[in-house]
Amino acid sequence: AAPSAFDPFAGKWSGVLEYKDFQGGGMVKVPVRLEVKTTDASTANWYFNYDDFGKTVISDETHSWKPDGSKSGKYTVKTKGKLEVQEFSSKDFDALVKAGFGKAILLGSETEIGRKVEVRRTITFEKTKLMTLKETRGPGETFMFRNQSTYSRQ
Numbered sequence: 001a002a003p004s005a006f007d008p009f010a011g012k013w014s015g016v017l018e019y020k021d022f023q024g025g026g027m028v029k030v031p032v033r034l035e036v037k038t039t040d041a042s043t044a045n046w047y048f049n050y051d052d053f054g055k056t057v058i059s060d061e062t063h064s065w066k067p068d069g070s071k072s073g074k075y076t077v078k079t080k081g082k083l084e085v086q087e088f089s090s091k092d093f094d095a096l097v098k099a100g101f102g103k104a105i106l107l108g109s110e111t112e113i114g115r116k117v118e119v120r121r122t123i124t125f126e127k128t129k130l131m132t133l134k135e136t137r138g139p140g141e142t143f144m145f146r147n148q149s150t151y152s153r154q
Helices: 093-099
Strands: 011-020 027-040 043-052 055-067 073-079 085-090 102-112 115-125 129-137 144-153
Touching: 027 144, 055 093, 073 093, 085 115, 093 102, 093 115
Parallel strands: none
Antiparallel strands: 011 027, 011 144, 027 043, 043 055, 055 073, 073 085, 085 102, 102 115, 115 129, 129 144
């Protein structure tokens, strides 16, 4: 098979998702398992399995990376069962993939609690550790923590 942009991430991971609880206002941590399977040179399936206090929550995402030839490109996330497709631009994801480690920032937007917000997702990757940080901000605001997942390779 041809090499995939997601080869460095392929495999099984386990870790913790920490997120801001909009109702309670506090921080919540839940265990999560992740399996990344590459499907072609620019696409991979990311299967998440969360233990939300005894209730299993599954998220099936298709991640795509399309470099534009100038060291930047478009990163897309489609979640099974959701209409909204997340689209991000990144100037450093290609470098992370080529090096097999490092940090990449994805910039995009989404609807959060009924309003359009900017999204900054930071991916930090080492051979046996993966961390994703999601921050959002409304117009004229500063980026605020939304969630962070920290994984170890299985």
